[in-house]
Structures are given as structure tokens and as C-alpha cells.
Amino acid sequence: MDCSINKIKGRWERRKEARPQELLAAALDLLVERGYATTRLDDVAAKAGVSKGTLYLYFANKEELFKAVVREHIVPAIGRAEQTIEQYQGSSRNLLQEILLGRWEQVGNTKLSGIMKLIVAESGNFPEIAKFYHDEVILRGNALITKAIQRGVESGEFHQIDAVQATQVIAAPIIMLILRKHSFDTCGSEPISPDTYLETFLNLLFQGLVVRPA
Amino acid sequence: MDCSINKIKGRWERRKEARPQELLAAALDLLVERGYATTRLDDVAAKAGVSKGTLYLYFANKEELFKAVVREHIVPAIGRAEQTIEQYQGSSRNLLQEILLGRWEQVGNTKLSGIMKLIVAESGNFPEIAKFYHDEVILRGNALITKAIQRGVESGEFHQIDAVQATQVIAAPIIMLILRKHSFDTCGSEPISPDTYLETFLNLLFQGLVVRPA
Amino acid sequence: MDCSINKIKGRWERRKEARPQELLAAALDLLVERGYATTRLDDVAAKAGVSKGTLYLYFANKEELFKAVVREHIVPAIGRAEQTIEQYQGSSRNLLQEILLGRWEQVGNTKLSGIMKLIVAESGNFPEIAKFYHDEVILRGNALITKAIQRGVESGEFHQIDAVQATQVIAAPIIMLILRKHSFDTCGSEPISPDTYLETFLNLLFQGLVVRPA
Amino acid sequence: MDCSINKIKGRWERRKEARPQELLAAALDLLVERGYATTRLDDVAAKAGVSKGTLYLYFANKEELFKAVVREHIVPAIGRAEQTIEQYQGSSRNLLQEILLGRWEQVGNTKLSGIMKLIVAESGNFPEIAKFYHDEVILRGNALITKAIQRGVESGEFHQIDAVQATQVIAAPIIMLILRKHSFDTCGSEPISPDTYLETFLNLLFQGLVVRPA
DNA sequence: GATGAATGAGGCTTCATTCAT
């Protein structure tokens, strides 16, 4: 609205409040698309509509910008779904299904999915960031799944199974679905339908592949 | 055999023939560890024990080296297991299990696992490579899984299920296990045991989570 | 006097009038400590308690600020002692001693000592400033010494000697004492006592080193 | 000679041996003339006849280049004159004169004089370098002077005087003569004659200013 | 007057690539 007015008026607009968010958004897009090393700060600034120097008013350097991007998108994701499980009344199967589909919606369909690819790609160069992500997102997210499984095991609804180990396995198809978006889907391979994929996944998860298990 | 020839010519001659392989091996290690952009050709050459100039005698530039590394490790992986399925006599469950465990052994435990991480990380910058990998490794690998599923479905051993969709889901835990090695395992998170993971995975896969599926 | 006026206007008004002085004082400190190029205008403004923009209300640019700092501290130093010599009644030895000790007190112990270091350091980049300092401070200061020497030579108190040449030599230990403060004293070397140094200097100056000069 | 041939032949000449010295020489000139911050590495490289990148083959960064310049010129200066004093047979006056004139010739007339100005100018930014210079050049140089004075005092040739304190004073005129070359002499003030200056200095030093000291 | 967000030229540094030896 008045953005246009501001832009007409002078060389730049004063937007101290909005700047960091704009820069982080621009940075996220480019980082996910090109990776850390290939993303030039010039381009980030340009995409955010500011000059190179402006970036340094808000972020000390490239690494800090990167970390800020990750943090910015991780923090709000934490604890968003943690209370669901506590009050859930239905079957464990439905609870687990809820959690898994929720994760796809809260991660896979948001910018956070891009963070995930970033982390995988740059874990070698930014181990602290990877650890932070692992602890705050992966572990806490997995804990939800583990609890739901345990609930089902205890109620006799699920097979006796090591809930922690099962969590790793069960989380994998969701994570892969997320990663696909930023790797193979973008480069020629025909994209798969998340809905069909998720349906197949849940079917397999609950009933297994074999008709009459030995 | 040509050992004798080599011995006559001396160790320098033997090395000469091995140069490209040594360079590719050095490059793979560094690329996996640091990523494409962060890997310096100086270091590759040094690790291979040659000068930087020598590298250019075998590879036109950094990109070609990268592609060669990927191709070098992809090509032999292709077709290694493709005949297994044709002649298999046992149950479809055992066949599928064979294929999945085989994939872990042929990919996850080898250098090829590093390639996978590379592809994910650099898919944005090298779409052709990613596509190549997708088509030649993922798709062909998945085709094996699909065939095994279909075999089981047709024989009535498995539930009626879309084999192609199921393949995506079933392949995911294996791929994630592979990716973990190069992302979270390396940076503080306690590594998981592949054996236990795979056992849990196969249990879940075949019998599902729910005791009496609805 | 104008204190009352200031009080009516409030402390902000008082500060407003003092701004340039505060900026110059801040600039002097930082320039002496860090040198011209290393001193950032941000820091000068911050140290003076104003914004960077304010600095430009009083000084056209960094170079002008630098020149103002130098001028500000040079001008009052000029002519401060020039009348001493005219009316002096005592011996030439005492007069010269007075002048030399006075120079140390008026220069060495004040901020002006920092200017000297600045000039030496930046003479290559600001020749006009160096020349200005040389002409207005060094030359005029030396003229006093020269006159005192000449007075002593004419009165027979001092040896026949070229007073101009002698001035250069005699001024040197004082200048070195000043420069030390900002170079070696600040970095690990144990600082010397100015008083002892000056006493030794005057002893040597007047009686020389040799017991019975040839 | 074959330099010209080399330059005609190709883009560059291979001079691994000579490069560092050429770069150090170029750097010294520019550093003395412009100071540390104002000296651009581009210019150093250009002055040495190489490209910017070549500089980094020999010096890790600007600071290391600076330190190398200083070290390169300090080390050979150390100990050059230290044996003179041991074997000297003549009068202490002549010995001291020898040392002082020798210092002018070994420092003032060489590139080392530029180093001295650099140290003074950059002592604040490179305290370690300043300390190194102080310890290895100033202190050791002064020790020679102190010994000579002590020799004269003990032999009754010189007045009873604190030799260490006297050293500081006596060294000052020589150092100032050296510093002048790079500050006031270069910027408009008429240069003084070192010979006349030194003669006046020695006269004053030995016989003092006063005809009949009190 | 005062502010401080924004700018952008310029310097340091890296590293893929070249080529005389």
C-alpha cells in the first residue's frame, strides 16, 4: 500500500521493523534453492529489495544470517503440536495418524521443509546448527510419535514393539516426502502426489504388507 | 598378470594408470565431507598425492570431476542386483527382504551413500546429475522393489496394493538410514544401530503396527 | 556568567553548544589511539554521545574532522610561551631550561602529544597538515629555543655554536619523550620516568658528557 | 637480463626464489609512504610486477606481509654492530661517536629507517610488532650505547652519570634524525643536512652548551 | 537541528583455471 508511495519518494524506505523478516524470507528462498555456499549475499539483498550493506545492519555475517534463517523457522515449529497428544481421546491409531499427517502439514507444506533440506546439505559445515535442529525439531517431534506408539502398545491396540526404534522407521517416509520436494521433484522427475503417498503409507503402516503375518 | 609388467615399469607406472581412480576417490571423500562448493581442488589433488595441474589432465574442470565422481559410483551400482529377482524361487516376502537388505549393503554401507547425500545437497545446482541419479539409481532400484511387491500381490501373499506407490513408501526408511550417516549421525546425535533399525523396519513392513487390522 | 543562561535553557542547550568540542575530543582520543584510517566515524559519534549524522552537521567529512582536531589543538599551543622569552631576566641557561621544560608540560603532558604521533604517522597521507604543524608548532617552538641559545651565545654564557642547528638537536630528546608515550610505552616496554629523563637531559645538555672537553 | 626475455615469452615468469623479496621490497616502500591501512595489496602486487593473487602464495594475509616486512629488515640489523664495542681500543668518546654515527649509517640511511616510522605509526595497531622491534632493535642498540658510556664513566673520561638514563637521551637525536626523513622532510619543510646535524649533536653531547658548567 | 537507516564503492581474500617448464 504505502510501500509504493515510499518507493517513489526516495532512495529507500525506512523499515527497521520489517527488514529482518524480509531479509530472512529472501535468504531462505535462495538458500534452499542454491545451498549455502552458492547463495550470494548480493542476491539475498536484491531479492529483499535492499542493498548489500543493509544486510549487515541486521546480520553480522553470512553465517549469522544462515543461523537466523534456521532459528527463525525452527522456533515457531517447536511445541506447536505437543499438546495434541495429551488430550487425545480417540484410538491410538487415529492419534498416530493425526500426528503424522500433522507433521506433513506443519513441516512439509511450509518453509520448514526447505530448512530440512538445508540441514541435510550443510550438516557437515554447520554441525551446531544440525545438532540444534536435530534436538529441537527431530527429537521433540519424534517424542510425540513415540508416545503415541507406546500408548497403543500399552492399550493392546498395537503389537509389542520397541516404540523408540519404531519411531525412526515410521518418521522416515514423512521426512523423505519432505526432502523430495527440494531434490528430485525439482529436477525433472515427475512429482508424486503427497495425498496418495500418505494414504499408502498409513495403510502399510497399520496393516502391513503381508496378508497373514507368520 | 600385469603385475609383472607393473613391476618392471616400477611403482610410478602403476600409479600412473591408477591416477584417475585415486583422484575420484579423493574427490568423493572430500565432496561428501564438505559439499561441492567447499571442496577445493587443491585439497583433492593433495589427497590424491598429485599436483593441481595433474587433475586437469584427467578432468576438464570441477564440474566434470563432480559428475565423474557421481557416475563412477553410480554405474557399477546399476544392474548389480537386477537379475536376483528374475530367478528367485522363495516367497515374495523373502525376496523383498533380500532386495531391501541388499540395497542397504550395496548403498548404505558403501561410498555410494555419500553420493546420495551429495545429490540431495546439490540437486539445486546440478539438476541433470540429480535427474541422472534419480533415473539410473532410484528408479531402477525402485523397479526391483515394485516387481517384488507385484509378485507378492499376484501370488496373494501381499495385500492388494498399488505397488508403485508402495515402493516409494517402502524405500524411504532405507534411504533415510543412508542419509542419516552423513547428516545427523556426524554431529552429536547418538547414532542408531542399522541392524536394529532394519529389523524393526521389516517387522513393521510385513506385519504392520495394528494387531487386528480393521 | 552564561551559566545562568544555560540553566534556563536546560542541559540540552548547554550540550548543543558544546557538541563540536565533544566531537573533537572524542575524535582526538580515537585518532591517537588507532590512527586515522582505523578510526571509524561511528565510534567517534558514539563516544561523543551523538549519532553519526550529527557529526556531519559540524564537519564536512572525515578529513575535515581530522584537520579540525589537529588545528583545534595546535592553535592554542601557539604563542602561549612566546612572550616568556622577551621579558626574561635570569640566566640564559635558566631561560632555556624553562622553555624546554615548558614545552614538555605544554605538549608532552597534554593531548597535543597525541597530535604529534598522529602527524608522524599520517604525514604521508596529509602532507599539508604535516607542513602546517611543522610550520606553526615545530618551527615557532624551535624559534624560541634558537633565541634563547643565541642570547646565551651572545652573552658569552654558551659556547659559540650555530643556534639553529643546535635547536634541532636540543629539541629532539623532548620530542622523543613525547613520541614514546604513544608508541613503545604503550606496548610492553617499561615506561621511563619523564622527570628523571628530563633531569639527565638537562645535565647532559649544559655540561656535556666529557669531564674536560678537549 | 633474461628478465626481459621471460616477460616477453609469456603471461608470467616463474621466480619462486625472488618473489618474496620483490614483494617485501614493494611492500616496504608503500607501507612507509602510505601507512598500513592505506597501502592496498593490489598496489603492492602491481609494484612487484605480479597479480594480486600471487601475493597470497607467499604471505597468508596483509598482516603477515606487514610482519614479514618488519622482520625481514629487523633481523639483519640485529647484532651487526655488537662486536665493535668489545674490541675497541680508543677513547670512550671515540667509541661512543663511532657507535652513534654507525647507527645513523646502518639505520638512518637504509630501509630500516622506514621501518622505524612504520613502528611509530602502527604501534597502536600492532603492539607485538612494536614490542619485537623495541626489544630486538632499540634495546639491543641502546645497550651498546650504555656500555660505551659506562666504559667512559669508569675510566674517568665521562662525568658520573646514570648510563642507562643517559642512553635514552643520547639516542634521541639520532632517532629523530631518522624519523624526520619520513615525516617532515617529505612534506615541504626544507630538509636538514645530516652531517651538520650530527656534528652539532656530537659537539653538544661531549662538551655541553655551557662554557663553564656550575 | 538531530537522527539512524540505507547506500555502494572499495579493499581483502579465495580458488578454479591456465600454461611455461
Add this chain to the structure above:
DNA sequence: CATGAATGAAGCCTCATTCAT
């Protein structure tokens, strides 16, 4: 074939300077 010195484009970062508020 092999070398490694040399190159130079390109990216990160700093900071003097500007100007809308």
C-alpha cells in the same frame, strides 16, 4: 605426462557518506 607458479574474476565485508523523517 606432470608440475606448481601465476592469474583474475568473484564474493564477503567495511565504512564514509547521504538523506527522509
